[in-house]
Amino acid sequence: MSTLNRMNELNSEAMRASNEGRKDDALFKLVQASRMAKALVLPVQEAVIRNNMGIVHQAAGDLNEARSCFRLAGRLAREYVPGDHPVLKAIDGNLEKLEAAIRDQAA
Numbered sequence: 001m002s003t004l005n006r007m008n009e010l011n012s013e014a015m016r017a018s019n020e021g022r023k024d025d026a027l028f029k030l031v032q033a034s035r036m037a038k039a040l041v042l043p044v045q046e047a048v049i050r051n052n053m054g055i056v057h058q059a060a061g062d063l064n065e066a067r068s069c070f071r072l073a074g075r076l077a078r079e080y081v082p083g084d085h086p087v088l089k090a091i092d093g094n095l096e097k098l099e100a101a102i103r104d105q106a107a
Contacts, residue, residue: 007036011049018056026056044087047076051091054098063102070095 001009014029030053037046054069070091077088 003036003040004042007033007040007042007045007049010036011052014056015052018052018059023056023060027053030056043076043080047073047080047091048087050076051087051094054094058094058098058101063098063105066098067095067102070098 010029010033014026014033017023017029018026030049034046034049034053037043037049050069050073054066054073057063057069058066073091074088074095077085077091081088
């Protein structure tokens with residue numbers, strides 16, 4: 001199996017693990033996938049993986065970690081895709097929803 005295919009498989013497995021409530025397994029797989037994306041110099045895929053890390057952290061209630069992941073994902077994506085790109089829109093949307101949830105929690 002190619003590294004690219006394995007990276008995509010890890011990303012999918014991680015999101016399944018997260019949906020099953022296995023946060024640690026999900027994050028472990030996402031870290032592996034992120035390292036592969038970085039090694040292959042695939043910044044947009046790395047941004048998608050970092051976004052997924054944010055989703056996992058948010059689902060687990062780790063809001064500050066989620067915010068960091070979404071911000072990093074946005075920075076990575078902005079360097080390589082236009083502002084109207086679906087990946088960037090998804091990342092920005094996730095960050096906006098998280099920020100709103102944090103504001104609501106503080107109120």
